[in-house]
Amino acid sequence: xxxxxxxxxxxxxxxxxxxxxxxxxxxxxxxxxxxxxxxxxxxxxxxxxxxxxxxxxxxxxxxxxxxxxxxxxxxxxxxxxxxxxxxxxxxxxxxxxxxxxxxxxxxxxxxxxxxxxxxxxxxxxxxxxxxxxxxxxxxxxxxxxxxxxxxxxxxxxxxxxxxxxxxxxxxxxxxxxxxxxxxxxxxxxxxxxxxxxxxxxxxxxxxxxxxxxxxxxxxxxxxxxxxxxxxxxxxxxxxxxxxxxxxxxxxxxxxxxxxxxxx
Amino acid sequence: xxxxxxxxxxxxxxxxxxxxxxxxxxxxxxxxxxxxxxxxxxxxxxxxxxxxxxxxxxxxxxxxxxxxxxxxxxxxxxxxxxxxxxxxxxxxxxxxxxxxxxxxxxxxxxxxxxxxxxxxxxxxxxxxxxxxxxxxxxxxxxxxxxxxxxxxxxxxxxxxxxxxxxxxxxxxxxxxxxxxxxxxxxxxxxxxxxxxxxxxxxxxxxxxxxxxxxxxxxxxxxxxxxxxxxxxxxxxxxxxxxxxxxxxxxxxxxxxxxxxxxxxxxxxxxxxxxxxxxxxxxxxxxxxxxxxxxxxxxxxxxxxxxxxxxxxxxxxxxxxxxxxxxxxxxxxxxxxxxxxxxxxxxxxxxxxxxxxxxxxxxxxxxxxxxxxxxxxxxxxxxxxxxxxxxxxxxxxxxxxxxxxxxxxxxxxxxxxxxxxxxxxxxxxxxxxxxxxxxxxxxxxxxxxxxxxxxxxxxxxxxxxxxxxxxxxxxxxxxxxxxxxxxxxxxxxxxxxxxxxxxxxxxxxxxxxxx
Numbered sequence: 001x002x003x004x005x006x007x008x009x010x011x012x013x014x015x016x017x018x019x020x021x022x023x024x025x026x027x028x029x030x031x032x033x034x035x036x037x038x039x040x041x042x043x044x045x046x047x048x049x050x051x052x053x054x055x056x057x058x059x060x061x062x063x064x065x066x067x068x069x070x071x072x073x074x075x076x077x078x079x080x081x082x083x084x085x086x087x088x089x090x091x092x093x094x095x096x097x098x099x100x101x102x103x104x105x106x107x108x109x110x111x112x113x114x115x116x117x118x119x120x121x122x123x124x125x126x127x128x129x130x131x132x133x134x135x136x137x138x139x140x141x142x143x144x145x146x147x148x149x150x151x152x153x154x155x156x157x158x159x160x161x162x163x164x165x166x167x168x169x170x171x172x173x174x175x176x177x178x179x180x181x182x183x184x185x186x187x188x189x190x191x192x193x194x195x196x197x198x199x200x201x202x203x204x205x206x207x208x209x210x211x212x213x214x215x216x217x218x219x220x221x222x223x224x225x226x227x228x229x230x231x232x233x234x235x236x237x238x239x240x241x242x243x244x245x246x247x248x249x250x251x252x253x254x255x256x257x258x259x260x261x262x263x
Numbered sequence: 264x265x266x267x268x269x270x271x272x273x274x275x276x277x278x279x280x281x282x283x284x285x286x287x288x289x290x291x292x293x294x295x296x297x298x299x300x301x302x303x304x305x306x307x308x309x310x311x312x313x314x315x316x317x318x319x320x321x322x323x324x325x326x327x328x329x330x331x332x333x334x335x336x337x338x339x340x341x342x343x344x345x346x347x348x349x350x351x352x353x354x355x356x357x358x359x360x361x362x363x364x365x366x367x368x369x370x371x372x373x374x375x376x377x378x379x380x381x382x383x384x385x386x387x388x389x390x391x392x393x394x395x396x397x398x399x400x401x402x403x404x405x406x407x408x409x410x411x412x413x414x415x416x417x418x419x420x421x422x423x424x425x426x427x428x429x430x431x432x433x434x435x436x437x438x439x440x441x442x443x444x445x446x447x448x449x450x451x452x453x454x455x456x457x458x459x460x461x462x463x464x465x466x467x468x469x470x471x472x473x474x475x476x477x478x479x480x481x482x483x484x485x486x487x488x489x490x491x492x493x494x495x496x497x498x499x500x501x502x503x504x505x506x507x508x509x510x511x512x513x514x515x516x517x518x519x520x521x522x523x524x525x526x527x528x529x530x531x532x533x534x535x536x537x538x539x540x541x542x543x544x545x546x547x548x549x550x551x552x553x554x555x556x557x558x559x560x561x562x563x564x565x566x567x568x569x570x571x572x573x574x575x576x577x578x579x580x581x582x583x584x585x586x587x588x589x590x591x592x593x594x595x596x597x598x599x600x601x602x603x604x605x606x607x608x609x610x611x612x613x614x615x616x617x618x619x620x621x622x623x624x625x626x627x628x629x630x631x632x633x634x635x636x637x638x639x640x641x642x643x644x645x646x647x648x649x650x651x652x653x654x655x656x657x658x659x660x661x662x663x664x665x666x667x668x669x670x671x672x673x674x675x676x677x678x679x680x681x682x683x684x685x686x687x688x689x690x691x692x693x694x695x696x697x698x699x700x701x702x703x704x705x706x707x708x709x710x711x712x713x714x715x716x717x718x719x720x721x722x723x724x725x726x727x728x729x730x731x732x733x734x735x736x737x738x739x740x741x742x743x744x745x746x747x748x749x750x751x752x753x754x755x756x757x758x759x760x761x762x763x764x765x766x767x768x769x770x771x772x773x774x775x776x777x
Contacts, residue, residue, distance in 0.1 A: 154624075
């Protein structure tokens with residue numbers, strides 16, 4: 001888990017800090033060097049066909065992708081844990097009703113919903129957060145509900161009832177702390193998934209809007225000039241692959257560790 | 264070539280630690296040798312490692328019919344296992360492959376040593392020999408259709424299918440219902456005697472094996488504490504460990520010790536019914552408890568005894584307000600206790616539970632002090648809270664510095680003592696003990712039973728002692744109620760119940776436990 005997390009931390013801090021040190025930002029156009037190659041005129045990675053610094057755009061794109069992923073995963077965490085915990089804890093008809101809603105939402109084609117949202121409300125980064133979080137919470141709710149139902153049958157919950165602990169206190173003090181590990185592990189696996197979805201949406205032109213950029217947009221742009229300038233595709237693509245791989249590895253290790261600890 | 268199984272100076276190491284050291288015994292053809300002892304004593308390791316069926320590495324010597332097993336490569340060991348030995352394991356629920364029928368299990372077992380595929384008559388005879396009813400039908404059945412006892416019989420049939428000369432049985436009856444244990448053990452012994460098979464038996468339940476085994480080895484922390492003729496050790500153990508182990512094992516034949524005096528009537532249950540809806544989409548209901556009535560006085564112990572599924576835990580939970588109750592009344596000193604959701608803190612404080620699985624009944628994320636004081640927080644009004652977790656720990660015989668531990672750092676017996684301290688924290692008048700000692704080792708369980716006795720004397724507690732172990736009930740309870748299929752079929756003082764049992768279920772239990 002450690003090396004993977006360190007790589008993610010390095011990428012994230014580079015995306016946050018390095019743009020502050022660069023002489024160029026991701027928007028301004030350097031008229032003197034359009035389509036510059038690597039290491040020319042202070043552009044370490046060159047410039048794109050509008051003369052914008054590629055390094056600045058790569059870092060800002062990474063920053064946008066990561067923050068969309070984090071925000072969407074947090075949205076999923078909050079809604080999913082609350083929904084799943086209530087459904088699993090209350091049980092019975094309430095549980096049936098709440099989980100049928102989840103099933104119904106699962107059945108909606110995700111891309112269709114996102115495109116509809118974009119068409120109705122226009123493209124905005126906030127909408128991307130919401131749209132992705134809206135889909136990701138469904139699985140989180142199912143995972144948490146299953147955990148809560150399993151925990152509910154453990155004797156220590158019965159012991160809490162015997163100790164006079166009110167239902168709400170039992171849920172907050174006994175159930176949720178014991179669900180937290182699984183929820184965090186699943187959250188860590190949600191982040192790379194969201195990174196992928198965001199990049200996919202942006203690649204299709206449905207994500208964030210120019211001149212703001214994201215890894216998906218950069219890959220899309222890079223793919224158009226990959227025959228002349230493969231670095232334009234390989235660099236954002238490489239960062240994307242590295243991020244997804246490392247986040248997934250860290251998440252799975254964390255989950256495995258939880259499973260071991262539960263034994 | 265000498266026949267028989269001879270173990271000399273066997274040692275087993277697992278990951279650099281010596282688990283078993285210097286064990287020697289001889290298993291002559293047709294003989295039954297039992298390895299007994301507390302858990303962690305190395306019983307299973309000593310029995311299984313020479314046959315390559317454990318994670319341990321054996322050294323020393325284990326001669327089977329003149330062939331040295333220690334150091335033998337796995338392919339040769341595998342052939343010897345298939346040729347000569349049958350194995351019966353503890354978990355009948357998991358030892359059968361769920362997607363294969365009884366027929367497939369028997370065929371595979373019979374053919375493991377290269378034998379011919381057995382015909383239907385042969386397989387029916389195998390199932391008949393282990394006492395399974397309707398053997399023809401059984402052949403086509405999958406494991407989930409069989410009860411625990413039936414599965415264990417199928418496993419025994421499979422272990423014998425290739426006609427082995429030796430049988431290794433690792434806790435063959437521990438996972439079964441009390442009433443079944445004696446029956447299955449007797450079946451194993453009869454099969455051995457009839458076929459001249461030798462059996463190596465591993466068990467923690469001394470009372471269950473001492474009449475069956477010829478030779479008994481008591482293991483303690485990987486070493487032989489005592490070894491000799493089984494009857495001899497059972498009657499008069501020579502070592503201190505043997506004495507403690509024997510004393511910790513309740514028997515129906517032991518003399519009755521006096522129990523504390525009882526006081527005024529405390530709890531009265533009249534006509535309790537509990538039923539659950541059938542699982543899934545099926546209509547109908549399961550009657551878990553039918554028309555149960557009982558009474559408990561101050562300082563009295565009432566044992567509820569019955570097989571699994573007899574409704575004894577359900578009844579106990581209904582009384583403590585921890586489970587549903589469809590109808591009936593529960594009175595405490597004449598005042599009716601309201602149903603589950605309407606019990607006040609004062610009602611809940613009166614009756615506190617201790618459950619079977621000690622570790623599962625403690626929240627793994629809380630520390631011991633918080634666990635113990637949880638009932639105080641909710642059940643004792645502010646201003647009356649003077650107990651401290653440390654005092655309670657001391658009362659249940661644990662050191663004070665356990666207060667900061669997490670449950671994962673406790674052994675089973677320690678965790679159960681913490682659960683008892685929690686039950687005592689709100690100063691209850693009655694404890695509901697739901698199989699509170701049956702998940703524990705004999706010596707540890709004996710300590711916990713002694714603790715209950717002491718608490719009863721010191722605090723004047725009433726105990727509702729739910730157990731499947733009739734001998735334990737006889738040792739601890741003033742009166743015993745026998746449950747079967749949700750009904751209390753008999754309730755009498757312990758002297759009367761054994762002198763003059765009325766119900767069929769009681770007689771069966773007494774026979775099974777003797």
